Amino acid sequence: MNAPLAAIGQLVDRITAESEDQQATLLAQLRQESSRLMGLTDNLQLLTRLELQEWQPASAPFNLHQLCDEVLRDRLSLLSQKGLGLFHHYLLPFERCYTGDAQAVSKVIALILDYAITTTHFGKITLRVSNDDAGGAVIFSLSDTGIGEQEMANLSQPFVSAAQQDRYQRGSGLTWFLCDKLCRHMGGRLAIQSRVDIGTRYSLSLPLAPLDGEDGEEAEKLLQDTLVLLDIRNEEIRTLVSVMLEQWGAECVYVDEHHLGQEHDLLMTDDPARMEDYALLLDGDTQCIMALTTRRMQVNYNFSAPMLEAILQLIEQRLAEPEDERDQATGEPISAGGYQNRLQDSDYYTLFVETVPDDVKRLYTEAESGDLDALAQTAHRLKGVFAMLGLEPGKRACESLELYIKQQDVSKMGSEIHQIDVFVTKMLQHAM
Missing domain, CATH: 1.10.287 (Helix Hairpins)
Structure with missing residues (x-):
């Protein structure tokens, strides 16, 4: 003290x-x-109660997934402040509830996470929650890419070695000893493996029992029959998001397996330049859902609740498309194939094939050279062509591009040009 x-x-x-x-x-x-x-x-008082056998773990139902999300979300600002990446791999059913001491579980995870953040100056922190092989306990594996712990003696006796610190926080020589005691009193165990200049791996095993009749395996498949295109460069983010989507019943298709004629309901990407309408931009710093446009949102890939909410909002928007974007016979939204048919039935199909691809190339060239006046003229001309042919997605993309040109937002201009390019390619695939 x-x-x-x-x-x-x-x-x-x-x-x-x-x-x-x-x-x-x-x-x-x-x-x-x-x-x-x-x-x-508070920690010293808790340790005293543990030493005197005055503390016993509570036994009440709680949602473990929500607990982990809350602990991680509370530390997002500090992680962002240090520029650290966070990856939360929750491999258990999201809706499954467990019986145990939620406050004590949260305490241990928070103490270890705080220490990992303090001793990690660059890289990432990963929390993986899963069942052990025998299925009798929940395993929390937290790893960092920090400098490695040099006070292993504090695990068996507090304050033996000086705790580490950074410019934002100080560690405590009590942390490991307290966590170990608390885990043992809950019937679990804590193991720490550390190597200097490589990082530390904390393995926490707790005998948390799932509630009877709530194994979570049959949770609502809210995204059943939904096809999501994953254009995600970071492999760890792609794995993490795939697990979430599978729990909700969605079908995932990866961009390297995707072909232009295949329709998808939603795009998820970690690259702003790959965005299109009805897409989620995945980010590690975002606290909550952030609307980029009416049809595009940004969300943190670590937290399932806001991600599911954003997906459902975009799907609802898509189903509520204006009447001029629905097939008059079925009332269903017009697919890319429907727009292709509309284009090929038009008297201007040949003119479209001969002129529009060249205009798309001009968009790239003019954007790269920074000639915004010429870029605005090309975008306006393309918008007129799309409007004349009733190709609403292309028209909307050109309108967004015109807005970003006025705002001189270079990154969003590039994203919109890419979307126009993808749309035109889809329209012309039968002509190629």
């Missing part, structure tokens, strides 16, 4: 001597140190 007390004393002395502007910064630091002191006090 000496470190936070000393820091508080120094800050109090400085506040009286500094200017009013500087005092606000010092007060923020003082609140942070006070919070650390309160946390350390």
Whole structure:
């Protein structure tokens, strides 16, 4: 407790001597140190209760997936502040509830995660939650790419070795010892493997029992019959998202297996340049759903609840497309094939084939050269062609491109040009 007390004393002395502007910064630091002191006090009190056998784990139902999400979400800002990647691989059914002490489980995960963030200066932190091979316990595997722990002695005796720190947080020589004690009192175990300059792997095993009759295997398949195209470059993100979609009953198709004639209901990508209408941009820093346009959203790939909500919103929007984008006979949304038929039945099909691909090439060239006036003229001309032929997706993309040209938003211009290119390619595939 000496470190936070000393820091508080120094800050109090400085506040009286500094200017009013500087005092606000010092007060923020003082609140942070006070919070650390309160946390350390709480941990010491808990350890005392554990040592005296006065603490026993509670037994109540809770949703483990939601618990893990909450712990991770509370630390997103700190992870972003340090530029660290986060990957949450939850390999159990999302809706499955367990019986145990939710507060104690959250405490252990939070303490270990905080320590991993403090000792990791670059790279990533990964949390993997799964069943053990025998199915009798839940395994939490948390790994980091940090500098490696040098205070392994603190696992068996607190405060033996000095704890590590970074510019934002200080570790505690009590953390590992307390986590180990808490795990043992819950009937579990904690194992730590660490190598200097490589990182640390924490393995936590807890005997959490699933509620009877709620194994989660038959959870609602909200995305049954939904085809999602995954254009995701990061392999770990692709794996993580695939598991989520499969739990919801969606069918995944990967971009390297996809052909232009194959229709998909939704696109998910980690590359802003690959965006199109009815698409989700996957990001590791986003706290909640962020609307990019009316048909495009950004969401964190680690958290299933906002991701599912965003997917359902986009699907609902797609089903509510305007009447002029629906087949008059069936009332169903017009597919790419429907637009192809509309184009080929038009008297302007030959003119489209001969001129539109060249205009798409001009979009790329003019965007690359930074000639926004010429780019705006080409986009306007293409918009007129699409409007005349009733090709609404192309018309909308050109309208968005015109808006981004006015805003001089280069990245979104590139994304919109790519979408126009993909749409034109689909329209012409029978002519090639």
